[in-house]
Amino acid sequence: MEQVVPYDEWRAGAADPSFSEWLRSLSEPEWSAVVSHPFAASITRGDVPDAAMRRYLIQDLQFVDSFTALLGAAVASADTFESRVPFGRFLGQTATSQELTYFDRALEALGATPGDLTSPRLEPVTEEFRALMDEARRGLDYPSILALLCVAEWSYLGWASRAAEPLPENFVHREWIELHEGPEFRAWVQFIRGELDRLGPRLGEEERLRVLDVFRRAVRLERRFFDMATES
Numbered sequence: 579m580e581q582v583v584p585y586d587e588w589r590a591g592a593a594d595p596s597f598s599e600w601l602r603s604l605s606e607p608e609w610s611a612v613v614s615h616p617f618a619a620s621i622t623r624g625d626v627p628d629a630a631m632r633r634y635l636i637q638d639l640q641f642v643d644s645f646t647a648l649l650g651a652a653v654a655s656a657d658t659f660e661s662r663v664p665f666g667r668f669l670g671q672t673a674t675s676q677e678l679t680y681f682d683r684a685l686e687a688l689g690a691t692p693g694d695l696t697s698p699r700l701e702p703v704t705e706e707f708r709a710l711m712d713e714a715r716r717g718l719d720y721p722s723i724l725a726l727l728c729v730a731e732w733s734y735l736g737w738a739s740r741a742a743e744p745l746p747e748n749f750v751h752r753e754w755i756e757l758h759e760g761p762e763f764r765a766w767v768q769f770i771r772g773e774l775d776r777l778g779p780r781l782g783e784e785e786r787l788r789v790l791d792v793f794r795r796a797v798r799l800e801r802r803f804f805d806m807a808t809e810s
């Protein structure tokens with residue numbers, strides 16, 4: 579890895595000295611490329627062609643499968659009872675209910691076949707993203723798990739919060755924005771960031787760099803995931 583400004587040095591001069599902001603700012607310019615990605619912007623305008631949206635959501639359902647398992651690993655690896663609970667709540671309320679009914683309805687409206695849902699051909703970026711999440715899940719290392727969850731949710735809040743009112747009429751676009759925006763989702767992102775901000779300062783320099791590496795790999799994969807969707 580190239581020379582990185584150590585967290586303790588960086589925070590002395592930072593407007594927001596949080597550990598999560600250190601991770602995010604050291605992931606530029608990729609981070610900004612994700613939250614302002616043309617595919618995400620097209621979702622906020624509601625003008626993604628059906629075929630491209632179908633392809634994206636078919637791959638994303640496979641992402642969400644590993645992401646859901648990763649939430650289980652967060653419950654298992656968190657260091658306090660207070661921290662386990664929000665992951666369990668999000669798993670029950672959002673990941674397995676709201677989001678799944680959205681996938682069912684959206685993919686049906688987009689003309690996906692049952693096979694697209696159960697056994698699609700995985701794009702290389704989907705395979706890599708799943709492998710990274712599955713590795714973190716098996717490792718049960720709470721800071722690495724938090725880094726992955728943080729990138730996924732904070733970057734999605736980033737593009738979704740750029741959507742202008744009125745939101746698109748087509749529910750496929752509108753509900754995907756709504757799932758990643760609003761007070762509850764903001765509080766969820768704030769919770770994950772807060773966990774990183776609580777633990778980061780306690781980590782040694784080497785561990786912080788390891789978390790940064792996971793964070794950056796995830797940001798690059800988010801960008802490639804949108805690139806993949808754009809290429810269709």
Ligand SMILES: Cc1ncc(CN)c(N)n1
Pocket residue numbers: 638641642730731734800803
């Ligand atoms: C690829 C990706 N990254 C993040 C999210 C937000 N849960 C998502 N659904 N898909």
